[in-house]
Amino acid sequence: MPGTEQQAAAHVRLSQVSKTFTRGRNGPRMVALDDVSLEVAKGEVFGVIGHSGAGKSTLIRLINGLESPTSGQVHVGGRELTRLSEADLRGVRRDIGMIFQQFNLFRSRTVAGNVAYPLKVAGVGRQERDRRVAQLLDFVGLLDRAHDHPEQLSGGQKQRVGIARALATEPSLLLADEATSALDPRTTGEVLALLGRVNRELGVTIVLITHELDVIRAVADRVAVMDNGRIAETGTLYDVFAHPRTTAAADFVRGALRDRPSVETLARLRRRHSGRIVTVAIRDRAGFQTALAKRFLAHGVAADIIFGGISELQERPVGSLTFELTGPADAVDAALAALRGDGVDVLEEDS
Structure with missing residues (x-):
């Protein structure tokens, strides 16, 4: 078991978490997560891999407080989410940035307007909002596209806007849910390099959810392999790649290498x-x-x-x-x- 010091350094900690859904009012129960325990240290890039239906999306919704566990505990930034009111949860979510597979940009807003949106919701004044938007667009290499609309951008550029928007409120934790699945290999590499900069230069902890082991391989420090709602294996990126202990991990490694x-x-x-x-x-x-x-x-x-x-x-x-x-x-x-x-x-x- 991890010691107290290690637990204190954890940015995200799930302890024996299970999540069960019921299909319809009296339908069958579906176990999405089954006794999941893992820790993500502050400042690391932590990858979670698994096939479709392995429980990855449910895991990420528990971390950002959009779902509550059926049993077990979820801690983010030292706070147990299940004990928080909805108002307190909103405060926790402001410290969590989200990057989505399909970008989720507002088509009616410009690039700058999309990045400014979470700042406007948070009540940030116009002058500070404009300064922050310019800073973020410069960081992701899109300052010259500030007045364009999303349909004028490539997929990789849209995802860069998504990353800038996710960083707008200066979160300490970034959740990337299949963030490169809609991109071609070259653009994927560029987006992953940008996420690496976010981690190194801004000190943001990143949890990267994907079914593509090549993505994990490019940026992650540690990795967890999910299989049928359980954590099949977790460890450093090298250990899981070089010495997979489970069939689920070995299958992913073979496909990547x-x-x-x-x-x-x-x-x-x-x-x-x-x-x-x-x-x-x-x-x-x-x-x-x-x-x-x-x-x-x-x-x-x-x-x-x-x-x-x-x-x-x-x-x-x-x-x-x-x-x-x-x-x-x-x-x-x-x-x-x-x-x-x-x-x-x-x-x-x-x-």
Whole structure:
């Protein structure tokens, strides 16, 4: 269990939270969240990934106080939301910025008008409002588009307006709900780079909800994998990518790194290669690949790389390599046993 000091530093904390919905007056109950506990530290970028229906959207609505848990506790900024009045909840929400998948901009307002809207609602005076809008549009690189309307902007520009609007009231917490799902890969990279600046330069804590692990991979410090309303796994970005402990996490990692052969690719490899096919997880160790080659050579086994990929994640290597091993069966067995004895993860694709 986290200690008191760690809890005090948490910006968001969910403790054994469950959320159940009932379809219709007497309809069946649907469990959206089931005994979810997690912490988001102040100043970090925390990613939450999961397939559609995993509970991500419900989670974010609990964090911003738009939904109440059926059981458990939700703390934001040290305050338990379930104990607050609606007036107090509105105060908490003013310290939370939201970025949406479909931008949610007012078509009738200019870019500047969209960014100014939450400031106007908060009662900020015209002069200060104008100063803040100009500052934010300059930050997101759209000061020259202040008088345009949303239909004149590209998708990436619309999302930049959404980010500027979310930052208007100077929140300490930013919730991004599938914020890049409607964007092409290049624009996604630009928006994620901007979110990185928001975190680094403004010190804003970010919770990033997505089904795209590449998005998490680009900016997150830590990640939680959701599966069927539960937290399947949580940890540093590198640990979850390099050493997934659950099937749900492993499925996401494989899709993001593309370093393991699919079933179809493996069948094609088997038709072209008659030796034993094994996949070896890359370790963050100096000379790791050289050590692999020496192990195979010492046992008289020829090892040819036939698939794989190595990426850099938080300045550390992650990925896997698939080999065709040829040589006497007992020699191959001995080489693989030696590697496992070294602590290397080896998967025999033929098994």
